[in-house]
Amino acid sequence: xxxxxxxxxxxxxxxxxxxxxxxxxxxxxxxxxxxxxxxxxxxxxxxxxxxxxxxxxxxxxxxxxxxxxxxxxxxxxxxxxxxxxxxxxxxxxxxxxxxxxxxxxxxxxxxxxxxxxxxxxxxxxxxxxxxxxxxxxxxxxxxxxxxxxxxxxxxxxxxxxxxxxxxxxxxxxxxxxxxxxxxxxxxxxxxxxxxxxxxxxxxxxxxxxxxxxxxxxxxxxxxxxxxxxxxxxxxxxxxxxxxxxxxxxxxxxxxxxxxxxxxxxxxxxxxxxxxxxxxxxxxxxxxxxxxxxxxxxxxxxxxxxxxxxxxxxxxxxxxxxxxxxxxxxxxxxxxxxxxxxxxxxxxxxxxxxxxxxxxxxxxxxxxxxxxxxxxxxxxxxxxxxxxxxxxxxxxxxxxxxxxxxxxxxxxxxxxxxxxxxxxxxxxxxxxxxxxxxxxxxxxxxxxxxxxxxxxxxxxxxx
Amino acid sequence: xxxxxxxxxxxxxxxxxxxxxxxxxxxxxxxxxxxxxxxxxxxxxxxxxxxxxxxxxxxxxxxxxxxxxxxxxxxxxxxxxxxxxxxxxxxxxxxxxxxxxxxxxxxxxxxxxxxxxxxxxxxxxxxxxxxxxxxxxxxxxxxxxxxxxxxxxxxxxxxxxxxxxxxxxxxxxxxxxxxxxxxxxxxxxxxxxxxxxxxxxxxxxxxxxxxxxxxxxxxxxxxxxxxxxxxxxxxxxxxxxxxxxxxxxxxxxxxxxxxxxxxxxxxxxxxxxxxxxxxxxxxxxxxxxxxxxxxxxxxxxxxxxxxxxxxxxxxxxxxxxxxxxxxxxxxxxxxxxxxxxxxxxxxxxxxxxxxxxxxxxxxxxxxxxxxxxxxxxxxxxxxxxxxxxxxxxxxxxxxxxxxxxxxxxxxxxxxxxxxxxxxxxxxxxxxxxxxxxxxxxxxxxxxxxxxxxxxxxxxxxx
Numbered sequence: 060x061x062x063x064x065x066x067x068x069x070x071x072x073x074x075x076x077x078x079x080x081x082x083x084x085x086x087x088x089x090x091x092x093x094x095x096x097x098x099x100x101x102x103x104x105x106x107x108x109x110x111x112x113x114x115x116x117x118x119x120x121x122x123x124x125x126x127x128x129x130x131x132x133x134x135x136x137x138x139x140x141x142x143x144x145x146x147x148x149x150x151x152x153x154x155x156x157x158x159x160x161x162x163x164x165x166x167x168x169x170x171x172x173x174x175x176x177x178x179x180x181x182x183x184x185x186x187x188x189x190x191x192x193x194x195x196x197x198x199x200x201x202x203x204x205x206x207x208x209x210x211x212x213x214x215x216x217x218x219x220x221x222x223x224x225x226x227x228x229x230x231x232x233x234x235x236x237x238x239x240x241x242x243x244x245x246x247x248x249x250x251x252x253x254x255x256x257x258x259x260x261x262x263x264x265x266x267x268x269x270x271x272x273x274x275x276x277x278x279x280x281x282x283x284x285x286x287x288x289x290x291x292x293x294x295x296x297x298x299x300x301x302x303x304x305x306x307x308x309x310x311x312x313x314x315x316x317x318x319x320x321x322x323x324x325x326x327x328x329x330x331x332x333x334x335x336x337x338x339x340x341x342x343x344x345x346x347x348x349x350x351x352x353x354x355x356x357x358x359x360x361x362x363x364x365x366x367x368x369x370x371x372x373x374x375x376x377x378x379x380x381x382x383x384x385x386x387x388x389x390x391x392x393x394x395x396x397x398x399x400x401x402x403x404x405x406x407x408x409x410x411x412x413x414x415x416x417x418x419x420x421x422x423x424x425x426x427x428x429x430x431x432x433x434x435x436x437x438x439x440x441x442x443x444x445x446x447x448x449x450x451x452x453x454x455x456x457x458x459x460x461x462x463x464x465x466x467x468x469x470x471x472x473x474x475x476x477x478x479x480x481x482x483x484x485x486x487x488x489x490x491x492x493x494x495x496x497x498x499x500x501x502x503x504x505x506x507x508x509x510x511x512x513x514x515x516x517x518x519x520x521x
Numbered sequence: 522x523x524x525x526x527x528x529x530x531x532x533x534x535x536x537x538x539x540x541x542x543x544x545x546x547x548x549x550x551x552x553x554x555x556x557x558x559x560x561x562x563x564x565x566x567x568x569x570x571x572x573x574x575x576x577x578x579x580x581x582x583x584x585x586x587x588x589x590x591x592x593x594x595x596x597x598x599x600x601x602x603x604x605x606x607x608x609x610x611x612x613x614x615x616x617x618x619x620x621x622x623x624x625x626x627x628x629x630x631x632x633x634x635x636x637x638x639x640x641x642x643x644x645x646x647x648x649x650x651x652x653x654x655x656x657x658x659x660x661x662x663x664x665x666x667x668x669x670x671x672x673x674x675x676x677x678x679x680x681x682x683x684x685x686x687x688x689x690x691x692x693x694x695x696x697x698x699x700x701x702x703x704x705x706x707x708x709x710x711x712x713x714x715x716x717x718x719x720x721x722x723x724x725x726x727x728x729x730x731x732x733x734x735x736x737x738x739x740x741x742x743x744x745x746x747x748x749x750x751x752x753x754x755x756x757x758x759x760x761x762x763x764x765x766x767x768x769x770x771x772x773x774x775x776x777x778x779x780x781x782x783x784x785x786x787x788x789x790x791x792x793x794x795x796x797x798x799x800x801x802x803x804x805x806x807x808x809x810x811x812x813x814x815x816x817x818x819x820x821x822x823x824x825x826x827x828x829x830x831x832x833x834x835x836x837x838x839x840x841x842x843x844x845x846x847x848x849x850x851x852x853x854x855x856x857x858x859x860x861x862x863x864x865x866x867x868x869x870x871x872x873x874x875x876x877x878x879x880x881x882x883x884x885x886x887x888x889x890x891x892x893x894x895x896x897x898x899x900x901x902x903x904x905x906x907x908x909x910x911x912x913x914x915x916x917x918x919x920x921x922x923x924x925x926x927x928x929x930x931x932x933x934x935x936x937x938x939x940x941x942x943x944x945x946x947x948x949x950x951x952x953x954x955x956x957x958x959x960x961x962x963x964x965x966x967x968x969x970x971x972x973x974x975x976x977x978x979x980x981x982x983x
């Protein structure tokens with residue numbers, strides 16, 4: 060059992076010069092409003108040595124630590140509802156750029172993702188991780204949750220974009236793994252182990268990130284497609300033609316467009332009549348290519364895979380296209396889902412999954428499905444809504460969730476959390492679906508690196 | 522202490538139907554001839570269940586297991602010289618393709634890398650991992666050592682090319698992590714932990730690999746450059762112009778060319794007069810581009826960064842260019858190095874490293890340096906040779922090695938094993954140079970997953 064962070068404990072931290080404050084409400088909330096967090100206090104260290112001091116003290120006193128980044132996570136990894144006495148550890152004051160060169164950026168964990176983008180831009184480079192919450196999300200949290208987003212198809216998840224880490228372990232030891240190397244085969248991959256561990260194996264305090272030259276030519280287009288199967292074939296065609304220069308390939312459904320029209324966010328619709336399915340494609344091409352010609356060539360080669368297309372004519376229109384895609388979750392929230400899923404299946408299986416899941420759900424009741432997302436990653440945001448005019452409470456929400464997850468896992472060897480992580484929301488799902496050997500290994504690793512269980516208690520592992 | 526695999530132990534395996542044979546010499550050798558291996562026998566299981574049975578038995582009897590792939594590793598990870606009684610575990614009979622689709626290939630660990638390439642080609646795709654020993658190296662070994670090679674600049678190391686693993690743990694438990702998902706944030710990254718662990722944390726029995734559409738247009742060229750600094754600038758220019766479509770960017774030195782001429786492998790030299798430095802660039806471009814025009818545009822944009830260039834006029838000439846690069850290590854072996862280094866530094870630091878290392882070594886004595894390799898990865902094969910007419914035994918070989926490694930680590934925060942791994946050769950280097958917290962974490966992970974220490978004893982960790 061863990062102990063509460065009592066007054067003596069907190070005074071001990073203050074005595075070492077560490078800022079410790081009462082938890083404002085923002086530290087105790089999460090975007091979905093499912094968990095009201097509880098905590099004794101918030102520690103806001105100003106450097107890695109102070110983080111180490113906090114963890115040394117917490118380890119000695121067996122006090123639970125809840126690491127807090129920007130607070131934008133969707134699975135409750137940042138709020139602990141149980142217990143009274145945990146200490147929130149916020150790295151918001153640690154946001155300095157430590158070093159930058161054209162290939163890499165060393166930055167502290169508390170910097171927002173937007174600040175990372177700005178630092179990259181200051182040397183004419185790009186950090187390609189792009190998510191809706193980037194103005195608030197912090198890079199430490201992005202790494203700890205192995206964030207994904209729309210550019211994974213080309214650049215990979217957060218894990219692929221990180222060269223090195225500095226982290227503080229449960230006992231307060233500082234691991235300096237802050238190398239800026241592309242290749243380093245000296246021992247186990249501790250970096251990738253901490254990335255995605257959601258603060259349960261160590262606290263990321265700084266990272267060395269890969270920077271990329273922006274593509275010479277960029278553009279985007281909507282292509283309407285007759286089916287998800289056509290979208291997957293079109294993707295394959297595009298990858299072959301453009302030699303991997305597809306930066307984004309997002310599926311959008313007619314249901315999603317209908318929700319946008321119904322809930323009324325100010326979106327410009329690309330086609331007079333909404334298609335059943337369309338894709339948003341972004342290309343980032345070599346110098347000398349013409350993006351409009353590139354899209355025209357793809358359209359022609361695609362034959363029956365495509366029924367209509369519109370190419371952005373300016374950077375402003377590219378932003379407009381992107382805004383439509385980005386606003387779909389807003390419309391979803393206004394409609395109110397029975398169940399929302401962040402799932403992945405093998406890319407080739409997307410059409411069969413959409414088909415089978417749809418048939419299954421329609422057999423369960425009258426529901427609407429808004430399925431959209433990252434086709435190139437096999438990652439769908441598969442959201443289920445009540446029929447028009449009905450309330451979601453009229454449905455067995457848990458049954459819908461389990462049916463979709465069961466199908467994903469049993470029918471497709473897929474994942475019930477493609478990019479959001481486990482947090483506290485999906486601890487039960489992990490238990491239910493994970494391979495037994497995987498769970499045993501995870502528990503063994505947790506016990507090896509955090510024997511007292513002080514790091515983000517209750518997240519990932521029960 | 523581990524026990525030997527005695528007759529009773531081996532009979533127990535045979536009693537379960539597992540093929541157990543005496544160790545032929547090929548299982549006890551490694552390419553550098555440094556370690557004569559010793560072993561009681563070789564087990565050649567035919568499926569994962571038999572691998573599990575071997576490990577269950579070895580775990581119960583505390584018998585050391587030496588996993589053996591193609592035997593091409595350069596750091597002695599595949600041969601154990603100490604002790605008499607270890608059991609070699611070869612997965613050569615497990616080489617089946619279990620499943621293939623245009624995005625992924627599920628194949629058993631004993632398949633050669635060449636067989637993986639052929640399977641990918643059979644569905645019109647490519648598996649981009651390319652190393653000199655691919656006809657012999659097995660995919661299980663490539664993953665266990667996180668193999669690199671010449672296409673890392675574009676596609677990443679083996680780790681980036683693997684979607685999922687099946688592995689058998691020390692106690693015989695089978696982990697089925699053989700998913701074909703691009704994104705899966707359900708828990709700790711066990712895949713990347715086993716990849717690169719050199720068989721010390723588990724035995725990889727099968728893998729799901731990413732396949733790629735071959736680029737529509739491909740070509741290669743030699744560009745001569747006045748200095749390594751110009752090579753690094755040229756790389757950055759090429760990455761920006763070609764939107765990441767640079768598939769290979771290899772530095773070659775005049776010393777390397779001189780060795781090729783001297784030792785006489787049948788290589789065609791691209792320039793009448795050998796340059797001090799040149800780079801081999803391969804591009805894989807979108808449809809519609811002309812590779813010759815692309816190289817011409819790069820040449821023009823490069824200005825003073827480039828002094829001459831020759832573009833391959835055919836696939837046969839591309840192969841010829843590649844053969845020159847590939848033959849450099851052959852020439853090196855014929856000359857006989859004082860010390861060979863597989864090091865990495867941040868890409869931007871390559872010029873300073875080459876400069877400082879050269880000055881340091883020339884201050885130590887009259888030596889020749891052949892430095893070549895993967896500029897885009899910051900990975901140099903930095904090899905030191907005697908002056909013409911002198912024998913390598915005339916030099917303090919250990920002092921040279923230590924001086925180079927010390928400079929890499931202290932001066933550049935670099936790696937003393939960029940792509941070859943630790944094996945048994947570099948256990949001392951790891952001890953000497955690794956961060957203390959890293960070593961402690963690695964030992965904790967090893968103890969957690971292989972408490973008896975039966976998996977590849979003496980490799981990676983002493």
